[in-house]
Amino acid sequence: MADIDFRIEGHVAHVRLNRPQGLNAITQEMDDLLLDAWTEVNANSDIWAVVLSAEGEKAFCIGADVSGGAERKTRMALGGGLTGIGGPLVTCKKPMVAAVQGFCVGGGFELAMCADIIVAADTAQFGLPETKVGIIGECGVVHRAMRQLPYHIALQLILTGERIKADEARHYGLVNEVVPFAELEEAALRWASKLNAASPLAVQAAKAAALGRLGHPLEVALMTRFEPIEEYAATEDKKEGERAAGERRKPVWTGK
Missing domain, CATH: 1.10.12 (Lyase 2-enoyl-coa Hydratase; Chain  A, domain 2)
Known part of the structure; x- marks a missing residue:
């Protein structure tokens, strides 16, 4: 299977990060495939909602794959353009549900925050580790955090590199629902059905x-x-x- 699984069921497009052995870190190839997915989602009038998810229990996504070096080969923004980090921003016109489990950090956290609804497994941990490991670059993720979290909580994550767990994220309004990991897919589909019940x-x-x-x-x-x-x-x-x-x-x- 490809590192990005894309399929359409009914009026719902499923976009799944499928590289669990690398904690779903996003490679250049995955960026290309994600851009194809968002392009199809925006163009296809039969797609009314999107579920963004990831394979494996350990991580939703830990950001960009830097195993080959930190420099990216193209100016495409991370996540197939969805985040706006490092390149032009691609906007998903359809409502999106992110189903998050395990580590959701750095650019992966940014990708989840691009969704309109976030459902988190009780295993999920959200964080911005950049400063903790001495790395800070293009800061799309910190700007989204400042807009989606209370001021002091956002700065806590940005400045310390600490993570917050799913229940804390729910408390601060970052996620809409927290469920056991085994129920994550079902919960995401339920939210997609709620979205598709409207015009x-x-x-x-x-x-x-x-x-x-x-x-x-x-x-x-x-x-x-x-x-x-x-x-x-x-x-x-x-x-x-x-x-x-x-x-x-x-x-x-x-x-x-």
């Missing part, structure tokens, strides 16, 4: 709007016109939602 086009428009003005003042966000939301008004799913409400039934979405 896929409405979800995509809402995600684009929410993230598109995240770094702006509230008054700027409130005055912004969001094209995906305006375009949604003319879709079949918008009409189906109205029909279903009038007929008091669950809507049947088509993603059109």
